[in-house]
Amino acid sequence: MQELADIGVFGLAVMGANLARNAARKGFGVAVFNRNGARTDELISEHGSEGRFTPSKDIAAFVASIKRPRPIIIMVKAGQPVDDVIEELIPYLEEGDIIIDGGNSLFTDTNRRFHYLTGKKLRFIGMGVSGGEEGALEGPSMMPGGTLEAYQRIEPIVTKMAAQVDGEPCCVYIGTEGSGHYVKMVHNGIEYADMQLIAEAYDLFKTVYGLSAPEIADIFADWKTGDLDSYLIEITAAVLRKTDSTGKPLVDSIVDEAEQKGTGRWTAQSALDLGVPLTSITEAVFARALSGRRAHRIEAEKLLPHPEFPKRKPTAADIEAVKDALYASKIVAYAQGFEQMTAAAKEFGWELKLGEVSTIWRGGCIIRAAFLNRIREAYESGVAAPNLILQDYFRDAIVKAEPSWRKVVSLAIEAGVPVPAFTSSLAYYDGLRRARGPANLLQGLRDYFGAHTYARLDKPGKFHTRWSQDGSEVQTS
Numbered sequence: 001m002q003e004l005a006d007i008g009v010f011g012l013a014v015m016g017a018n019l020a021r022n023a024a025r026k027g028f029g030v031a032v033f034n035r036n037g038a039r040t041d042e043l044i045s046e047h048g049s050e051g052r053f054t055p056s057k058d059i060a061a062f063v064a065s066i067k068r069p070r071p072i073i074i075m076v077k078a079g080q081p082v083d084d085v086i087e088e089l090i091p092y093l094e095e096g097d098i099i100i101d102g103g104n105s106l107f108t109d110t111n112r113r114f115h116y117l118t119g120k121k122l123r124f125i126g127m128g129v130s131g132g133e134e135g136a137l138e139g140p141s142m143m144p145g146g147t148l149e150a151y152q153r154i155e156p157i158v159t160k161m162a163a164q165v166d167g168e169p170c171c172v173y174i175g176t177e178g179s180g181h182y183v184k185m186v187h188n189g190i191e192y193a194d195m196q197l198i199a200e201a202y203d204l205f206k207t208v209y210g211l212s213a214p215e216i217a218d219i220f221a222d223w224k225t226g227d228l229d230s231y232l233i234e235i236t237a238a239v240l241r242k243t244d245s246t247g248k249p250l251v252d253s254i255v256d257e258a259e260q261k262g263t264g265r266w267t268a269q270s271a272l273d274l275g276v277p278l279t280s281i282t283e284a285v286f287a288r289a290l291s292g293r294r295a296h297r298i299e300a301e302k303l304l305p306h307p308e309f310p311k312r313k314p315t316a317a318d319i320e321a322v323k324d325a326l327y328a329s330k331i332v333a334y335a336q337g338f339e340q341m342t343a344a345a346k347e348f349g350w351e352l353k354l355g356e357v358s359t360i361w362r363g364g365c366i367i368r369a370a371f372l373n374r375i376r377e378a379y380e381s382g383v384a385a386p387n388l389i390l391q392d393y394f395r396d397a398i399v400k401a402e403p404s405w406r407k408v409v410s411l412a413i414e415a416g417v418p419v420p421a422f423t424s425s426l427a428y429y430d431g432l433r434r435a436r437g438p439a440n441l442l443q444g445l446r447d448y449f450g451a452h453t454y455a456r457l458d459k460p461g462k463f464h465t466r467w468s469q470d471g472s473e474v475q476t477s
């Protein structure tokens with residue numbers, strides 16, 4: 001009789017198959033199941049020799065082939081399929097078994113599933129997994145949330161499967177309920193902002209300076225060695241350098257419509273609910289939405305005049321300025337993402353350790369970057385600044401970059417090239433560093449049309465002015 005597997009993987013598309021192979025390569029016995037059995041056959045025929053797999057074609061046999069208490073990773077399409085799979089598994093599970101949802105589930109769904117399964121004496125972990133196809137195989141960043149004792153049962157397996165940076169696994173217990181999926185959602189939101197900023201830098205080089213894709217690839221390859229060192233900068237150079245069968249840059253033939261599966265939008269929606277000014281990520285979501293209106297854009301280009309900007313090759317200083325603008329905007333995006341996690345922890349009663357979050361994002365995941373070491377140091381220093389921008393390292397970096405950032409945004413505006421993430425990040429920065437903004441007028445207007453009241457700088461309490469009556473002011477509280 002075959003030895004029982006250490007873990008089960010349900011769902012063998014790119015992510016599930018590679019996570020299963022990852023676990024098997026690390027020496028764990030892995031039970032595998034997919035609704036369409038052809039994927040199971042394919043995994044075993046192509047990679048069965050990589051480790052100890054137990055394939056099954058029915059759920060009862062799959063569950064029975066796993067050591068108790070059974071940890072089962074579900075890696076299926078997010079949404080209803082996760083609920084369907086949970087219902088299919090429940091009849092075969094026993095008290096204490098652990099379902100781990102490794103997909104990009106919405107954190108409120110994870111909260112619901114966590115409480116539902118706890119009520120059935122089963123344990124549930126919502127585990128964000130980042131790293132794409134390659135990360136799942138070679139070592140992803142993992143963000144598990146649920147009960148601590150359920151995590152402790154799977155910890156020896158998942159910490160071995162995760163990417164390792166400086167001897168530390170990119171996997172740590174995040175907190176209870178849907179907190180792991182929340183953190184993964186914000187990771188993806190930051191991923192949206194990072195990518196949008198890169199796309200805006202690319203657009204400036206292409207549209208304002210007239211550089212070709214391979215010329216821009218050289219710039220990004222150069223940036224890989226500095227402050228911007230990151231996986232996304234590295235793959236940007238690779239994407240820009242790639243030619244297609246005609247020998248021309250592939251990127252020039254890709255349709256300029258960005259798709260989205262939802263995690264960026266959810267991040268922005270949650271920020272709105274929490275009242276967090278998450279401008280960079282939200283602009284990145286809107287930029288994808290506008291990119292999706294391609295037919296409108298094609299029509300509008302014919303109807304709306306747009307400035308013809310004389311193209312000239314960039315100087316080294318021009319390139320450096322775009323780099324500074326990208327770096328400063330990136331600091332804003334991360335500061336906003338971390339502020340959102342702080343607000344969510346408070347709102348939902350989670351104890352999120354943001355230093356640990358930055359630690360596990362240093363490897364395996366899509367936003368992995370040298371930069372995350374600086375964020376980790378900021379949190380480890382124990383100096384609790386309410387906003388990362390106010391930590392010494394980031395404050396110095398952003399102040400140094402500010403003149404170039406402003407110059408680049410002005411140039412883009414003058415040239416009619418949209419850089420919404422650069423622009424909104426700068427506007428956020430300018431708003432943040434003003435002790436007194438213009439919202440006093442908003443309050444006056446609100447009080448005028450709706451008697452909504454206002455506070456005064458010179459005395460405590462709330463006040464209302466009888467604007468359309470005798471103009472007198474009354475104290476309301």
Ligand SMILES: NC(=O)C1=CN([C@@H]2O[C@H](COP(=O)(O)OP(=O)(O)OC[C@H]3O[C@@H](n4cnc5c(N)ncnc54)[C@H](OP(=O)(O)O)[C@@H]3O)[C@@H](O)[C@H]2O)C=CC1
Nearest residue numbers: 011012013014015016035036075076077078081103104132
């Ligand atoms: N692709 C990526 O880079 C990343 C993906 N993720 C997340 O990981 C999860 C898996 O992603 P990915 O591997 O790309 O696969 P997909 O999201 O494309 O999902 C395909 C898998 O879901 C299964 N499935 C769909 N509906 C059902 C159902 N009702 N019952 C049972 N199984 C079902 C499919 O089974 P069948 O073969 O039978 O159709 C297949 O195994 C998703 O939540 C995704 O968002 C997370 C990080 C990165």
Ligand SMILES: O=C(CO)[C@H](O)[C@H](O)COP(=O)(O)O
Nearest residue numbers: 130131132260261262263366
């Ligand atoms: O989770 C991921 C990486 O971390 C996925 O790649 C995600 O699907 C990307 O999101 P979108 O498809 O919306 O761009």
